[in-house]
Amino acid sequence: MHDHASLTHRGAARFLLGTLAACCLAVPVLASADQRSEENNEAGRVAKKMERAQATADQAKEEREALRRFQDGVEDYAELHAKLLAKLGSHEESLALQKALAHAIQVSRAKARQGDIFRPEVQPLFQRLIAQQLTGPDTLAARKAVLEENPGEADEHPVPVVVRVNAVYPPGASRSTVPPSLLVTLPPLPALLHYRFVGRDLVLVDSLAQLIVDFLPNAAPDLASK
Numbered sequence: 648m649h650d651h652a653s654l655t656h657r658g659a660a661r662f663l664l665g666t667l668a669a670c671c672l673a674v675p676v677l678a679s680a681d682q683r684s685e686e687n688n689e690a691g692r693v694a695k696k697m698e699r700a701q702a703t704a705d706q707a708k709e710e711r712e713a714l715r716r717f718q719d720g721v722e723d724y725a726e727l728h729a730k731l732l733a734k735l736g737s738h739e740e741s742l743a744l745q746k747a748l749a750h751a752i753q754v755s756r757a758k759a760r761q762g763d764i765f766r767p768e769v770q771p772l773f774q775r776l777i778a779q780q781l782t783g784p785d786t787l788a789a790r791k792a793v794l795e796e797n798p799g800e801a802d803e804h805p806v807p808v809v810v811r812v813n814a815v816y817p818p819g820a821s822r823s824t825v826p827p828s829l830l831v832t833l834p835p836l837p838a839l840l841h842y843r844f845v846g847r848d849l850v851l852v853d854s855l856a857q858l859i860v861d862f863l864p865n866a867a868p869d870l871a872s873k
Contacts, residue, residue, distance in 0.1 A: 713769040714834060720764035724860055725837045727755060728853065740855065749856040753813045761812050764851060764861040773833070773849065778868050780829040789826040790870050797823040797870075799846025808845050810864075816843075816850075816857045 731751040737744050765773065781790050798808045798821045806820040823844040825833075833842060836851075840860065843850045849866035850859055 709768070710772050713766065713772060716766055717764060717769045717834060720766070720861075721834075721836060721840065724764065725839060728752065728839055728856070731755065732855075745855060745857055749815055749853075749858050752853070752856055752858055756813060759812050759861075761862060761864075763812070765849075765863045770863055770866075773863055773866055776832050777829065777849065777866050780826070780832055781870065782868050786828075789828055792824045792826040793829075793844050793867065794870050795824060796821040797844055797846065799844070799848065810845050810848050810850060810859065810862050812859060812861055814859045816852055816859060818857065 728748075732748060735744065735747055735751070737747075762770075780786060781793065798806070799810075806817045808817060808820045825842050825844065830842070836842070839854055841852055841854055843852050844867060845862075847865050847867040847870065849863040851861045852858070853860055
C-alpha cells in the first residue's frame with residue numbers, strides 16, 4: 648500500500664516535471680517565431696527602401712541621358728545656324744539678314760518637327776522643373792512675370808503668335824519674360840537661342856533669325872491658379 652502510494656507520487660511528479668519542461672521548451676519556440684516575423688518585416692522594409700533608391704537612381708540616370716540628348720540637339724542647331732550665317736557673309740544684324748537667315752534655316756530644316764529637340768524623354772523633366780518654380784503661393788511673382796506680355800494669355804495683344812516649328816516669331820508680337828528663378832533652373836542655352844512662353848507652351852526661339860526652333864506644349868502649369 649505504501650509502495651503503491653509512493654509510486655503514484657513519483658508518477659505525478661514526473662508528469663508535472665515533464666509538463667513544465669515542455670512549457671519551457673515552447674517559450675523559446677514562440678519567441679523565435681516572433682523574432683523571425685520581425686526580421687521578415689525588417690527585411691521587407693529594407694527591400695522597399697532599396698527598390699525606391701534604385702528607382703530614384705534609374706530616374707536620375709534616365710534624366711541625365713535625356714538632358715544630354717537635348718543638349719546635343721541644341722548644339723546641332725547652333726552648328727547649323729553658324730554654318731548658314733557664315734554663308735550669308737554678313738556680320739551686322741539687320742532685317743534683311745534676319746529674313747535671309749530665317750529662310751535658309753527653314754529650307755535646311757524643312758523636315759523638322761515638334762519634339763526634335765524637346766524630345767519625348769526630356770519633356771517630363773522640363774515640366775517638373777517649370778512646375779517647381781511656378782506652383783505654390785510663393786511663386787506668385789514668377790507666374791505674374793510669365794503672364795505679363797505673354798501673347799497667348801491676354802486678348803489685348805493684337806499680334807498673334809503661331810506656335811509651330813520653323814514659324815517666324817512676329818516682330819510686333821509681345822514677348823513674355825522667363826523669370827530668373829526659372830531661367831537658372833532650366834538647361835542653359837547658347838546666346839543665339841532663348842526660352843519664351845506663349846501661353847503655357849515653352850518655345851525655343853532663334854534670337855537672330857526670330858524663328859521658332861522647337862516648342863514644348865503645355866510646359867507650364869495653369870498660370871492663373873494660386
